Amino acid sequence: MMTGLYIHVPLCEKRCRYCDFYKLTPDETDGMELFLQCLEIELRRLPKDFAPDTVFIGGGTPTALTPSEYGKMLEAIDRRINLAQVVEFTSEANPGTLTPDKLKVMRDGGINRVSIGVQSFHPRALQLLGRIHDADQAVQGYHMLRDAGFDNVNIDLIQSIPGMKPEDVLKDAQNVAKLEPDHISFYNLIYEPGTPLTKARDEGLVVPPGDDEEADNYFMVKEYLECAGYGHYEISNFSRRGRECLHNVLYWQGGEYFGCGPSGASHWHGKRFCNIPDLDVYTERLLKERDPFNEVEYLSKEEKARETLVMWLRLTDGFDLAEFKKVTGFSAYDLCGKGIDSMIEESLLQRTENRLRLTREALFISDAVFSELL
Ligand code: SF4
Incomplete structure (x- = not known):
């Protein structure tokens, strides 16, 4: 990745x-x-x-x-x-x-x-x-x-x-x-x-x-x-x-990143943190060799996988179910099979043999679909 x-x-x-x-x-x-x-x-x-x-x-x-x-x-x-x-x-x-x-x-x-x-x-x-x-x-x-x-x-x-x-x-x-x-x-x-x-x-x-x-x-x-x-x-x-x-x-595929500069957001090895959105505090901290962020949020592997699921669905091609499992360590159906089934029934998600994606109708109301799945 x-x-x-x-x-x-x-x-x-x-x-x-x-x-x-x-x-x-x-x-x-x-x-x-x-x-x-x-x-x-x-x-x-x-x-x-x-x-x-x-x-x-x-x-x-x-x-x-x-x-x-x-x-x-x-x-x-x-x-x-x-x-x-x-x-x-x-x-x-x-x-x-x-x-x-x-x-x-x-x-x-x-x-x-x-x-x-x-x-x-x-x-x-x-x-x-x-x-x-x-x-x-x-x-x-x-x-x-x-x-x-x-x-x-x-x-x-x-x-x-x-x-x-x-x-x-x-x-x-x-x-x-x-x-x-x-x-x-x-x-x-x-x-x-x-x-x-x-x-x-x-x-x-x-x-x-x-x-x-x-x-x-x-x-x-x-x-x-x-x-x-x-x-x-x-x-x-x-x-x-x-x-x-x-x-x-x-x-969108749940990759890891660092964000530098005031307000830069990072997600690295299960830790998530955001630099303080204030240039004075940012520079003051770094000049003292201190972290420019306060709280660190620890995401469990399952939480991260759930987030990745909804982020990845933003891509119109959706994701390959086997690849999702390989990347996140979780099956999409184990994470939220019930939600997926009901979204398929409402024609908001589409499942082909190995892929899951938003339907055309769901593209404009994707936030509602994602909140159902999270
Ligand atoms: S204020 Fe305008 S130019 Fe500056 S970041 Fe926002 S949208 Fe971009």
């Missing part, structure tokens, strides 16, 4: 109105030098036998770093991780922060996949989300990535944005397909507690589409992108053949 490294860069030019990831804006920090110094300490403290197959730099906005800061981060990673063994090295990118010299630093440092957050091509939607870029900048950013030589690019989009009609959602699907990225993530907008967008919704200032409309949009996008040559391989993810995101597939 592959292992992965995630790095959380706690910096964004500005806060988007829907986002609750941990980050600071430039006016809230004295720069990223100390973060980079402490990231290197944290990387050095990882277990000696940890040699990841995938690395994913997210955040925050990694490309909000200056070229020199970005280069220092890559050097720190290179000093600890054998990049020759890394098969996929992704960086997230915000179209409003890309420059040719930054992209050169990324390419030269070994990044071989970029995930660019476009979110929508509709001016009103981008404004409502509070993005720092417009649609033209997003398209330019995508072309800059291609010009810089990146041959594996994901575009992130969001659907169910208030005010967007079905034809607007379809237009977003058409616009993204026209760009021919290798991978497309099309997420449903989530109202995270405490964000300005959630507050606006609670005050009735923005009105989300109804469940039926969201479901219709979901299947409309699915069908459009499939016809355009993208395989729908995970609930919210589409890709050209062979361009699935290996780092995320690792999560």
Whole structure:
């Protein structure tokens, strides 16, 4: 089973109105030098036998770093991780922060996949989300990535944005397909507690589409992108053949990983822990060679297997029952045979001879299916 490294860069030019990831804006920090110094300490403290197959730099906005800061981060990673063994090295990118010299630093440092957050091509939607870029900048950013030589690019989009009609959602699907990225993530907008967008919704200032409309949009996008040559391989993810995101597939198949940086989450040898989402505490702890997290949760093998079962079902192909047993040590039916049988009866799960997967109908209501199985 592959292992992965995630790095959380706690910096964004500005806060988007829907986002609750941990980050600071430039006016809230004295720069990223100390973060980079402490990231290197944290990387050095990882277990000696940890040699990841995938690395994913997210955040925050990694490309909000200056070229020199970005280069220092890559050097720190290179000093600890054998990049020759890394098969996929992704960086997230915000179209409003890309420059040719930054992209050169990324390419030269070994990044071989970029995930660019476009979110929508509709001016009103981008404004409502509070993005720092417009649609033209997003398209330019995508072309800059291609010009810089990146041959594996994901575009992130969001659907169910208030005010967007079905034809607007379809237009977003058409616009993204026209760009021919290798991978497309099309997420449903989530109202995270405490964000300005959630507050606006609670005050009735923005009105989300109804469940039926969201479901219709979901299947409309699915069908459009499939016809355009993208395989729908995970609930919210589409890709050209062979361009699935290996780092995320690792999560979905119950693989182990370390997450560095403030708020980075790790799951390693039955232990689960999450770094404190506070840059000051994070750096203070690491400068004293202390762990940047508090509680460690110990998962039994059975708990881990149950989690893996629902995560793996996120993949539209589901899993091979024998492989699941080999990976987790448990039979899926021993873990939750009753739940599986009743979901099959309700046509939400499908069992072929050796595989278990969500049915098409279950894709949009997968959370309800998963909570039945857990
Ligand atoms: S750029 Fe990304 S991480 Fe930063 S606030 Fe916006 S959505 Fe969140």
